[in-house]
Amino acid sequence: MQKVFKSCYELDRRCYERYGLTEDILMEHAAGGMAAYIQEHFEAGSSVLIVSGVGNNGVDGIVLARQLHGSYDIRLAVPFGVKSEMAKLQLQRAQAAGVYLTEEMQDADVIVDAVFGAGLSREIDEKTQFIVHRLNSFRGHRIACDIPTGLGEEGRLMPMAFKADVTVTMGAYKEALYLDEGKDYVGKIIRVDLGVSTVQYETGSCTFLLEESDLKLPSRRVETAHKGTFGHAAVFCGEKEGAGIIAGTAASRFGAGLTTLVVHEKISPPPYLMHSTVVPGTASAIAVGMGLGEHFEQEFLQQYLIDSHLPVVLDADSFHHSEILLILKQKERDIVVTPHPKEFSAMWEHLTGECLSVEEIQKNRFETVRRFNACYPHVTLLLKGANMLIMQEERLYINPMGNAKLSKGGSGDVLSGLIVSLLAQGYPGVEAAIQASLALVLSAGKYEGASYAMLPTDIIEGLPLLEGS
Numbered sequence: 001m002q003k004v005f006k007s008c009y010e011l012d013r014r015c016y017e018r019y020g021l022t023e024d025i026l027m028e029h030a031a032g033g034m035a036a037y038i039q040e041h042f043e044a045g046s047s048v049l050i051v052s053g054v055g056n057n058g059v060d061g062i063v064l065a066r067q068l069h070g071s072y073d074i075r076l077a078v079p080f081g082v083k084s085e086m087a088k089l090q091l092q093r094a095q096a097a098g099v100y101l102t103e104e105m106q107d108a109d110v111i112v113d114a115v116f117g118a119g120l121s122r123e124i125d126e127k128t129q130f131i132v133h134r135l136n137s138f139r140g141h142r143i144a145c146d147i148p149t150g151l152g153e154e155g156r157l158m159p160m161a162f163k164a165d166v167t168v169t170m171g172a173y174k175e176a177l178y179l180d181e182g183k184d185y186v187g188k189i190i191r192v193d194l195g196v197s198t199v200q201y202e203t204g205s206c207t208f209l210l211e212e213s214d215l216k217l218p219s220r221r222v223e224t225a226h227k228g229t230f231g232h233a234a235v236f237c238g239e240k241e242g243a244g245i246i247a248g249t250a251a252s253r254f255g256a257g258l259t260t261l262v263v264h265e266k267i268s269p270p271p272y273l274m275h276s277t278v279v280p281g282t283a284s285a286i287a288v289g290m291g292l293g294e295h296f297e298q299e300f301l302q303q304y305l306i307d308s309h310l311p312v313v314l315d316a317d318s319f320h321h322s323e324i325l326l327i328l329k330q331k332e333r334d335i336v337v338t339p340h341p342k343e344f345s346a347m348w349e350h351l352t353g354e355c356l357s358v359e360e361i362q363k364n365r366f367e368t369v370r371r372f373n374a375c376y377p378h379v380t381l382l383l384k385g386a387n388m389l390i391m392q393e394e395r396l397y398i399n400p401m402g403n404a405k406l407s408k409g410g411s412g413d414v415l416s417g418l419i420v421s422l423l424a425q426g427y428p429g430v431e432a433a434i435q436a437s438l439a440l441v442l443s444a445g446k447y448e449g450a451s452y453a454m455l456p457t458d459i460i461e462g463l464p465l466l467e468g469s
């Protein structure tokens, strides 16, 4: 798990004040990080086009040109000229080392975007849009310095943005890199140190980036265990019973000792799932909402869901149901809600009366989950998306490993099943949401068929292949 920051300016300042580093030492390391990536992936002699803007992001590009000149065929462009004293000094040094400026931007083996980084604070003008459009049209391998040009404050996408294969980000991970809108623009994200180790550079943060190594699978190391040891998941199976069956199957596969589908009428579930017209007395967690529709009467929901003390995961149709949403007020209960943006919009309107469009939610994903958390800090919110956001008690976790294979009906039902399975096994809500989200994306990542072909059952079948501690 890595820390994530809204901005790194304060951290840079700390480097100067605390460790006595200077701006150009930091830049030397920033450029060194990009140079190391290029040296590792491209043979000496490869052509490298570097386009530098007016701020310090551009200066990183100029320093990179000096560092690689001689070993690589460097073409440095500064289409807006150089303005700051530091930029002039670095350009002087680069030119002294033999770097020539080019006016023409032609395709190269490597394209480095150092036009704007963390300082982009307003819409880019036509000239910048033209440059970015041209860089995007090239076939070379595209590297963004720190943050791709066109990803503005908090990661908001401008009408034109550099489409990086790799973003080499400086010092620490930034929230701007993890908004869903930017996912197709940042490419692979690599962080580099700026002259001190990460531990020395970073301060505290309540935002974390989840990694594959954070996966902790349910374990069965106790030989004297029996099925009761691993909890009993109760999954409400509504109008669209398939959704409940998928969730129940995922719950069972992920280790719940028993899984019961709570049904209204007779259905034929798979043999490893039980079914019952009430929530069994031994149940240790409940999942509700997947394919629910209007299947259960209010009295039933009141008795077995709202008046229950059991940990609960609310999904899908729950968010349109104001009585079910009353559960969110229950502070003593472990509650996990897993809306996608449209469901979040419905839930938020029920809870606050405020209408938030899906577009507004997507453009402000971090702010949205923080606003929810301010009202319901005890509830674990998992906002679905290309980068899932999970938040409880002021701690926000980003799962950046989602992939397009998961964009299919049923994936969310699997996720609810995984969460209820872990809740039933005694995991706290936030831990259940984190681990289930990791298992979901990593299992999907292991699917080897075509990206369009994966079924929810493939995700469930991938679970036994996961490797975690």
Ligand SMILES: NC(=O)C1=CN([C@@H]2O[C@H](COP(=O)(O)OP(=O)(O)OC[C@H]3O[C@@H](n4cnc5c(N)ncnc54)[C@H](O)[C@@H]3O)[C@@H](O)[C@H]2O)[C@@H](O)CC1
Pocket (backbone or CB within 6 Å): 012, 013, 023, 026, 027, 030, 053, 054, 055, 056, 057, 058, 060, 115, 116, 117, 118, 119, 120, 121, 122, 123, 124, 125, 145, 146, 147, 170, 194
């Ligand atoms: N301590 C530092 O200063 C360090 C800076 N680093 C690099 O410096 C970058 C940040 O540098 P800056 O703060 O100079 O930011 P940028 O280089 O991203 O550019 C900011 C400049 O562009 C202007 N600007 C903002 N939006 C504009 C727009 N739409 N059209 C035209 N001009 C616009 C601003 O007024 C400012 O002059 C980081 O992304 C990183 O690459 C790293 O080298 C690490 C150390």
